[in-house]
Amino acid sequence: MAKKIESVQLPFSVALQIVTQGIRVRLGRSLVTLFGVLLGIMFFSSVLTSHLIKVGVADEDRTRAEANRMANILEAELGYSMDGRVGVIVSGELDASEQRLPRLLTRRGIQTFAFDDPAPSGVGRDGERVDILLIMGSESMNHDISGLPQVPIAVTRSSSEDTPRADVPMLVSLTRELSPGELERREAEERTARYRLTWIVAIALVVTLMGITNAMLMSVTERFREIGTMKCLGATRRLVRRIFLLESLIIGGGGGIGGALLGALFSIIFHGFLYGFPQVMFSINLPVLMGFILLSAVSGVVLTVVAAVYPAGIASSMLPSDALRSNV
Amino acid sequence: MTAFSTEKFQQMIEPGNGDIIDHVIRAVGLTKVYRMGSEETHALRGASMEAKRGEYLSIMGPSGSGKSTLFNMIGALQKPTTGRVYIDRVDIAQLDTEELAWLRCRKIGYIFQTFNLIQVMTCLENVMLPMAYAGVDEEQARENAIEKLQLVGLGHRLLHKPAELSGGQQQRVAIARAMANNPAIILADEPTANLDQKTGEEMITLLDDLKKKFGVTIISATHDLKMLQRSDRILWIDDGRIVRTARPDELDFSSTEFH
Numbered sequence: 001m002a003k004k005i006e007s008v009q010l011p012f013s014v015a016l017q018i019v020t021q022g023i024r025v026r027l028g029r030s031l032v033t034l035f036g037v038l039l040g041i042m043f044f045s046s047v048l049t050s051h052l053i054k055v056g057v058a059d060e061d062r063t064r065a066e067a068n069r070m071a072n073i074l075e076a077e078l079g080y081s082m083d084g085r086v087g088v089i090v091s092g093e094l095d096a097s098e099q100r101l102p103r104l105l106t107r108r109g110i111q112t113f114a115f116d117d118p119a120p121s122g123v124g125r126d127g128e129r130v131d132i133l134l135i136m137g138s139e140s141m142n143h144d145i146s147g148l149p150q151v152p153i154a155v156t157r158s159s160s161e162d163t164p165r166a167d168v169p170m171l172v173s174l175t176r177e178l179s180p181g182e183l184e185r186r187e188a189e190e191r192t193a194r195y196r197l198t199w200i201v202a203i204a205l206v207v208t209l210m211g212i213t214n215a216m217l218m219s220v221t222e223r224f225r226e227i228g229t230m231k232c233l234g235a236t237r238r239l240v241r242r243i244f245l246l247e248s249l250i251i252g253g254g255g256g257i258g259g260a261l262l263g264a265l266f267s268i269i270f271h272g273f274l275y276g277f278p279q280v281m282f283s284i285n286l287p288v289l290m291g292f293i294l295l296s297a298v299s300g301v302v303l304t305v306v307a308a309v310y311p312a313g314i315a316s317s318m319l320p321s322d323a324l325r326s327n328v
Numbered sequence: 329m330t331a332f333s334t335e336k337f338q339q340m341i342e343p344g345n346g347d348i349i350d351h352v353i354r355a356v357g358l359t360k361v362y363r364m365g366s367e368e369t370h371a372l373r374g375a376s377m378e379a380k381r382g383e384y385l386s387i388m389g390p391s392g393s394g395k396s397t398l399f400n401m402i403g404a405l406q407k408p409t410t411g412r413v414y415i416d417r418v419d420i421a422q423l424d425t426e427e428l429a430w431l432r433c434r435k436i437g438y439i440f441q442t443f444n445l446i447q448v449m450t451c452l453e454n455v456m457l458p459m460a461y462a463g464v465d466e467e468q469a470r471e472n473a474i475e476k477l478q479l480v481g482l483g484h485r486l487l488h489k490p491a492e493l494s495g496g497q498q499q500r501v502a503i504a505r506a507m508a509n510n511p512a513i514i515l516a517d518e519p520t521a522n523l524d525q526k527t528g529e530e531m532i533t534l535l536d537d538l539k540k541k542f543g544v545t546i547i548s549a550t551h552d553l554k555m556l557q558r559s560d561r562i563l564w565i566d567d568g569r570i571v572r573t574a575r576p577d578e579l580d581f582s583s584t585e586f587h
Contacts, residue, residue, distance in 0.1 A: 025448035229444040232405065233505070234433020234461040236426055320432075321405040324440065 256300020
């Protein structure tokens with residue numbers, strides 16, 4: 001025997017080569033496993049994307065309804081004069097419906113212009129006539145209105161509890177206040193939706209995990225003899241475990257990435273037919289969608305590797321003599 | 329990664345009286361008890377044997393005699409319940425799994441009744457596999473593997489998959505694979521049982537050549553008369569014990585015990 005014995009080791013590239021070769025030759029089985037992962041992750045990804053689209057579409061609907069409602073009030077305040085002019089003051093951050101409001105008013109034939117503030121007394125910057133002043137944004141209700149022209153003022157964020165101000169001829173609140181019942185109902189709805197989503201996602205993940213474990217176990221049992229042979233030839237436990245984990249990593253990577261992309265795509269197409277593509281495209285929050293796709297793909301890889309830990313453990317701890325004797 | 333250190337290696341060496349020991353395998357008082365619930369099965373009841381360097385040893389025994397168990401133990405595939413196995417004077421009971429893998433990789437070549445080639449690999453890759461485990465670089469391994477396959481007369485079948493070869497050719501690949509890391513011992517478990525007579529004889533000749541050429545020790549479990557006749561020694565095992573040892577020239581192969 002040699003004086004100094006190097007350890008039995010296998011370069012990573014060789015393990016990778018064995019694995020890719022194995023996948024290629026057992027392509028049928030590998031594809032079935034891969035499709036198992038793919039379908040599970042596709043479901044997962046489509047559930048997440050659907051949720052995102054639904055929330056987006058609902059938000060979009062709410063924003064539109066809100067902007068319309070505010071425009072309606074302003075229109076009513078202006079009366080039927082066809083050349084109503086609205087001076088817009090922005091104070092603080094605008095929300096989505098406030099951003100839409102000026103455009104919406106213009107579309108309805110109401111002129112809007114940015115009203116300089118503080119303004120010279122009486123009129124707008126260029127001495128233009130103003131019929132109503134619209135103060136928008138998160139700071140609108142705290143906006144200093146002294147020194148503004150003596151015209152009706154509409155504020156988007158004021159509440160009815162704000163004290164009426166004697167110095168202003170007319171203060172119009174555009175805020176819609178939800179009744180406690182309405183608020184409660186909305187919260188309950190959101191809670192139910194969240195529970196349902198969590199439940200469906202959990203089921204999808206568990207089913208995927210079981211499916212992959214089963215497929216990997218099959219992959220181990222049908223290779224008992226091969227594993228035994230490899231062990232007789234000097235493969236260590238570590239190597240055998242590594243081969244199975246690597247295989248699951250490749251399958252999980254393929255199935256995870258494919259499933260995440262396909263699931264999102266499927267969901268977008270489905271909702272596109274349901275709500276119309278422009279609506280869906282417009283209401284998707286792209287960074288969040290990317291995040292969900294990434295999450296799905298990573299879940300696919302992690303699930304597959306976790307599912308393979310047990311079968312890989314069985315394979316690696318098998319005695320070579322037992323592995324050879326099996327007639328699987 | 330585990331590495332054998334010289335000190336550890338020294339500790340594992342079989343105690344001896346300083347004489348030159350020329351045996352490559354020595355098994356002492358091996359017992360093996362399998363427990364199935366409350367039932368105990370004694371597969372081995374104190375079997376001892378040894379094989380000299382460059383010896384061609386055959387083990388005979390009816391099924392259930394403990395032949396496979398003995399075979400697995402001297403091949404470091406299974407641990408005995410009691411007793412010791414020394415391979416190249418190292419007590420293999422003291423080796424951990426990594427060290428056993430090392431031993432299987434470089435000291436022992438295995439040949440199986442069912443060939444056990446990795447079906448998904450070509451002949452060349454099958455022969456390269458043990459070298460990959462041994463850390464031989466790929467170019468070197470390829471060169472060695474081609475040489476080994478030429479040695480067994482399959483230089484023209486390098487890139488074939490096992491399924492495309494005949495039984496005899498598959499067993500030749502298995503022999504080339506067993507020889508890959510130039511082991512000291514080749515363990516052959518009924519190597520000719522799945523082959524027709526003529527192919528079996530070719531296999532025996534091939535093993536004999538390897539023995540002469542490389543001084544490798546060959547131990548085979550077999551019932552093949554041709555194989556027994558070519559052996560240097562034959563061991564009989566029955567009911568977990570070695571009951572008889574003989575040289576072929578002491579035996580009458582026409583007697584009923586061989587038929």
